[in-house]
Amino acid sequence: MSRLRNGANRSTLLCAAAVLLVAGATLASATAPVRDRLPSALPRIGADRVWLDQELLGRWRDHGWWPPVVIAALAVGAVLFLCWAAAQIRTGRLRELPLGQPGVTLSATALATAMTERARAVDGVARAHVRLLGRPRRLRARITLVLDPDASPEAVLRELARDTVAEARAAAAPRALVADVRVTARPHRARRIH
Template sequence: MSRTTVNRVLLGVAGLVLFAVGVLVLAGGLDLYGRLGVDPPGWWPLTSPDQPVVSVESRTHWSDQGWWWPAVIGGLVVVVAGAAWWLFAQLRRSGPATVGVPTPGASGLRLRLRSRALEEVLETGAVALPEVDRADVHLVRGPRHPRLRAAVRLTPGGDPAALVEHFETGPRTDARTSLGLAELPADLRVRVVAAKPAAPGRGGRRKHPRVR
């Protein structure tokens, strides 16, 4: 699962929880239960404007149990550790922020290129290849030993073998030459989009394999 997917799931879950809590607090604070004649369950939080969000009974219900405080502290530690891990994952980049570009004929000049700019150029070059529907390219590892990680989606009926050859002689070779590297390893993941099923009576279905 990619970092973007994890972020979306976490943000979606957090948003739903906060929205539900906000609706409950708002309904109790505006006395909507009394105005609408709704009788909420006894355990329902904040049923009237004069009631605190967390009642005294709720705060002290388990406080005399020996497992209560260890459980609370352990839960808070897990939450803080998870939040710290998530923050560290956002700040950490799997590859170098910049890469050096050779400047032949310009002695003493050091030129560096943002990795994201190089990735965008490679993605544009990959999308321009025949039968390519979408491409996602990332530069990983250190600046002295970079490595490409690419995910390419082909149109229905695309030829993965032809794509590998075009990617090797096109974007990968261009990037290696531009960076002045003798080698530029690459991990290429290819997926072929399945064709839409044909309408009944028009030849049936034609299946296209998905290659990774």
């Protein structure tokens, strides 16, 4: 996740938490059990407070400008929320890599498939899956390996780095390629005794 996106997420959550905290504290201070326990220095809301009385509501009804403003503000808020939610759902999967000349691209799916085949060819690997993420300038390969029960993880990782990852870095040059490898082992099969 990029720093900008991470900062935007944290700022959004912080603002939402602050608004909910202030609103909750305000409403809770109007109840007798909470109001009696508050320090005397804190402002209190009376239990008999009316938030919208008939006179105030009548004055607001006389002004015709505020309903469209409220509806427009809510619509803008809803659109911003939907844009933020769409940015969170986005997978970050890379589609294609532009190469040196204009119009010449390398399919990220083809590169991921080639890396998967090369990773499966490593001795001791039972299954492999590679997924390319990030942006064209910041590539990240997420490699998932399932090893045979008798395979050495150190030897597999050494060969994977020397062959598969090195070839992918050469294909993606001059961009940097970071490889995240997740390794699991296939369990031994239980032997049946007859």
